[in-house]
Amino acid sequence: MSAPSAKAWMDRLAHDLRGPLSPMQTAVYLLRDPGLGDDQRDELFAVLERQIQRLGGMIDEFSDLGRAEQGRLMVRSEAIDLELLVMDTIARLREVPPHVEFAPGAETLRIAGDMQRVAQLFHALLGLQLSRSHPVAVRARIEGHGARMRMACAVHCRDASDTLIASLLTSPHPDPPDDALGLGLVIAAAIATAHGGSLHGRASGGDTLELMLDLPALPDAGQE
Structure with a gap:
């Protein structure tokens, strides 16, 4: 951090x-x-x-x-069905459920990892809110690229900028809408890294941040 x-x-x-x-x-x-x-x-x-x-x-x-x-985020590793993980995450985000789209064939993707941590990662991204007064559903698209799983999340954010998203991925949010410590994206990025992946972002227009999650997919489920 x-x-x-x-x-x-x-x-x-x-x-x-x-x-x-x-x-x-x-x-x-x-x-x-x-x-x-x-x-x-x-x-x-x-x-x-x-x-x-x-x-x-x-x-x-x-x-x-x-x-x-300390590099101790992962405790165990198991095969995780991506579609079931997304369905469970959406069910837990009932107040502002995200809109998640799968590219053709991506529904069959599986990833390997610590189920608790990967679920925490998806919850942090698909439930991300950067405004207290104007919650907007996250829009996400999941694709397979060879042996990788990629998810792009569009998040509503006033005054979006590349500088802001870079800060949120490395430092506490100065005024977190959920009244927590504001470390959600910092920890999400660490979980992605611990699983051999990455989380980065960019501004997309003046009111949207786009977060890109990349994780390894299991070999028998990757998209060519």
């Missing part, structure tokens, strides 16, 4: 990790009120649940960053 400085990154990390604590502390304080109604109690428990999940996601991101820097 390329960051402005170690101190700036640690300051940012400390600030972000404190974020969920204030609503959690407030909820715990209010839950001590013996006169609290059932509906209010349920709302406060919901606040606690959301903030705990948010904090857990931040910790997972930071842990993944450490694993990536």
Whole structure:
């Protein structure tokens, strides 16, 4: 990861990790009120649940960053059916489901890798949102090129530029829409590299970023 400085990154990390604590502390304080109604109690428990999940996601991101820097992202390798992986990813992205198109014959592609990490990679790309107020479905096309699988993802982004996408692939997002640490694309790029592939991007017009994922396909499923 390329960051402005170690101190700036640690300051940012400390600030972000404190974020969920204030609503959690407030909820715990209010839950001590013996006169609290059932509906209010349920709302406060919901606040606690959301903030705990948010904090857990931040910790997972930071842990993944450490694993990536140590080359320990992959635990195992197995054959992965690409079409089933995409269908599962779309099902998990119900709020803003992506539009995924397979080139002729690409539905039969299989890739080898750590299923958990590859699923994390596809979730990060197909669910990518770069705006809090205007979520737009990612549009992706998957093709086979010889012994490679290639996926191009078009992502809506105001003020898209090559400089911006280069930064997002190497540094934390300054204002992540999902209230996480903003390391999603940094970790996604590391997962691609760990699987013998690559993730890079470019601006496509003033409001679209195009991300290109390249991964090895299993020999018996590659497209000539």
